[in-house]
Amino acid sequence: MKHSADVPSHRFRSTINNLALYALENELTNDLIAREIEKRFATKKTGKKDKIMKDVLQSCYRLVWDSTLPFENSIIIKEVKDEHTQIIEATTAITLAQCIIQIMKRFDVYPEKNKPLAQNFYSLCVDMLLDGPLAHYDPDLLVIYCKQTVIMLKAAGITNEHSVDTINTVELYRRLFLAFWNKCNWKNLFPSGGYISNDIKNNRQLLLDIILSSNKPVQLDSIARTYFELTGIANPYDLFAISLLDFSVITWLSFFGIIEYVHTAADMPVTIALTRSAYNLVHLISQ
Numbered sequence: 001m002k003h004s005a006d007v008p009s010h011r012f013r014s015t016i017n018n019l020a021l022y023a024l025e026n027e028l029t030n031d032l033i034a035r036e037i038e039k040r041f042a043t044k045k046t047g048k049k050d051k052i053m054k055d056v057l058q059s060c061y062r063l064v065w066d067s068t069l070p071f072e073n074s075i076i077i078k079e080v081k082d083e084h085t086q087i088i089e090a091t092t093a094i095t096l097a098q099c100i101i102q103i104m105k106r107f108d109v110y111p112e113k114n115k116p117l118a119q120n121f122y123s124l125c126v127d128m129l130l131d132g133p134l135a136h137y138d139p140d141l142l143v144i145y146c147k148q149t150v151i152m153l154k155a156a157g158i159t160n161e162h163s164v165d166t167i168n169t170v171e172l173y174r175r176l177f178l179a180f181w182n183k184c185n186w187k188n189l190f191p192s193g194g195y196i197s198n199d200i201k202n203n204r205q206l207l208l209d210i211i212l213s214s215n216k217p218v219q220l221d222s223i224a225r226t227y228f229e230l231t232g233i234a235n236p237y238d239l240f241a242i243s244l245l246d247f248s249v250i251t252w253l254s255f256f257g258i259i260e261y262v263h264t265a266a267d268m269p270v271t272i273a274l275t276r277s278a279y280n281l282v283h284l285i286s287q
Helices: 001-025 032-042 044-063 077-088 092-107 120-129 139-155 171-184 195-202 202-210 221-230 239-255 278-285
Strands: 259-262 269-275
Touching: 001 032, 001 044, 032 202, 077 171, 077 269, 077 278, 092 120, 092 171, 092 239, 120 221, 171 195, 171 278, 195 202, 195 221, 195 239, 202 221, 202 239, 202 269, 202 278, 221 239, 239 259
Parallel strands: none
Antiparallel strands: 259 269
């Protein structure tokens, strides 16, 4: 029975993917894609058509980043990649990384093995960040974020004791995220969590799957309870564990532009939601 029930769903996804492929091959603008949807889904209600439009655009993004496709030089592909670059450039993770790289190059200071960078280095970074797009951040938190970014840059092989790799923004983002997600020791990255930090890392894909399955804003403590209940890492109502999850992994997923904190009243629980580009960024970094 379940297989039979899934057939219409699979057919619908196939229709969406085919329309996305048609849009890319024929370099359709958003307006022209909307017209195609009007023709192909004439009997659907407006709200459903809007959802179809969103699904088609997401499928377009996924197809664009599939390097096996033959239309590499298509204008629409260039536009989509340009949009991705703009989104990536606006992320907090890239802002932090580029600031640190700039300070390293300017003062010829690089991280030595088993030796932390001087506090003055981080003061220079924070001063620059507070003069720019992160002016509203707490200076003490910025020091922590900069130190975490240095760990990621080292793990990514972007920085060494003598130099910094010259790479484009998209590659910097990709390597930085993969270092955070796969290479870094989370006990070092988030030391306040003790042993639980690496336990969370060992179950990180489950956490990401839970987050990606939420197609609307959701309370952070609800996600945390589900995650801890499934993994047994902590009591589902352990406030310390929930706070650690928030100020470590969730914070950095927001820095990478995958989730965002939703503004709510001061007395309301912390709420998060996927960004518009979440699925596309995850697809990019998973290649």
